[in-house]
Amino acid sequence: MIVGTVKEIKNHEYRVGLTPESVHELTAHGHRVLVETGAGEGIGASDAFYEKAGADIVATAAEIFATAEMVVKVKEPQAAERAMLRPGQILYTYLHLAPDPDQTRDLIASGATCIAYETVTDASGGLPLLKPMSQVAGRMAIQAGATALEKAHGGRGVLLGGVPGVLPAKVAVIGGGVVGFNAAQMAAGLGADVTILDRSPEVLEKLGMYFEARAKTRFSNRANLAECVAEADLVVGAVLIPGAAAPKLVSADMLKTMKKGAVLVDVAIDQGGCFETSHATTHAEPTYIVDGVVHYCVANMPGAVARTSTYALNNVTLPHALRIAELGWKEALRRDPHLREGLNVWDGKVTYRAVADDLGLPYTPAEEAIA
Structure with missing residues (x-):
């Protein structure tokens, strides 16, 4: 199979779909790999590294979209990239379609076969291709939140861990999944006063056993959520419904109860965000203020630590890429029901x-695509 990866063009996105090591694996299996020149600069991988791994370097993304049977990316294709997709071509990347009708319409019109990292599952019901970026984003949420809390960045001027004789900041983490766990781990490690909210008794029990006295847990109902948000210096939104738009858990009215200079970090922004006042921002302008509350809503947080993120992502995406290249996407999805969950758009139809x-679009089961 001819596999291609392009230079990401989303604002301040430095990750790349394939590392040189992943290219080496693909070429060792007899596949041809095309890499756009400069695609790996953000992770410190020059064209020479890719050539040594067996890739053919091409001058433009257009050449890759015109030639490759499968395009491997990181972020959802931008409008210019979507215009280059063609019927039957495989797109393998993060998509986050539920809050993005324009992208969804373009992918439907393209006729491409679109497999989304974020909806591929595993035997335990987890999301293994989303997990490493959730780990990164959860940890980064605390770094970003701590910076935004500084007075120079619009925050309250509060140090997360406090100092002897001064209380630490209060951190509320909404959602106890991968993002929430990693955010709480970082915040507790810095000495913050951490509360994690979740609706699953099993999740709360596991978190309680792990953190013991280093973090508190609360059941996430409206009253508890409102109280924690009002008291917090930093709120991390870490909720996820696989493939679906994130629920708006923190309303504009709740925002008005928060302290001036408090910070919201919405890690769910890729799926539309879990704060009513959220809208996507970029690394170039990461924050804005509503009712005195600083909002950090960068939609590609892990792009800021591109090398770590790219290698963590390739560890989990490459095995499926190899399987698709070896078997073809239909046979790969027939054999692996978990990979089948990643099929979001096929032949002009929504399959998730x-x-x-x-x-509000018609649904076609993925099983119809592979029949």
């Missing part, structure tokens, strides 16, 4: 129910 439901 949550996306179809959220956008």
Whole structure:
């Protein structure tokens, strides 16, 4: 199979779909790999590294979209990239379609086969291709939140861990999944006063056993959520419904109860955000203020630590890429029901129910695509 990866063009996105090591694996299996010149600069991988791994370096993304049977990316294709997709071509990347009707329409019109990292599952019901970026984003949420709390960045001027004789900052983490766990781990490690909210008794029990006295847990109902948000210096939104738009858990009215200079970090922004006042920002302008509350809503947080993120991502995406290249996408999805969950758009049809439901589009089961 001819596999291609392009230089990401989203604002301040430095990750790349394939590392030189991943290229070496693909070429060792007899596949041809095309890499756009400069695609790996953000992770310190020059064209020479890719050539040594067996890749063919091409001058433009257009050449890759015109030639490659499978395009491997990191972020959702931008409008210019979507215009280059062609019927039957495989797109393998993060998509986050539920809050993005324009992208969804373009992918439907392209006729491409679009496999989304974020909806591929595993035997335990987890999201293994989303997990490493959730780990990165959860940890970064605390770094970003701590910076935003500084007075020079619009925050309250509070140090997360406090100092002897001065209380630490209060951190509320909404959601106890991968993002929430990693955020709480970082915040507790810095000495903050951490509360994690979740609706699953099993999750709360596991978190309680792990953190013991280093973090508190609370059941996430409206009253508890409102109280924690009002008291917090930093709130991290870490909720996820696989493939679907994130629920708006913190309303504009709740925002008015918060301290001036408090900070919201919405890690769910890729799926539309879990704060009513959220809208996507970029690394170039990461924050804005509503009712005195600083909002950090960068939609590609892990792009800022591109080398760490790219290698963590390739560790989990490459095995599926190899399987698709070896077997073809239909046979790969027939054999692996977990990879089949990643099929979001095929032949002009939406094949992931949550996306179809959220956008009011007809739903076609993925099983029909591979029949």
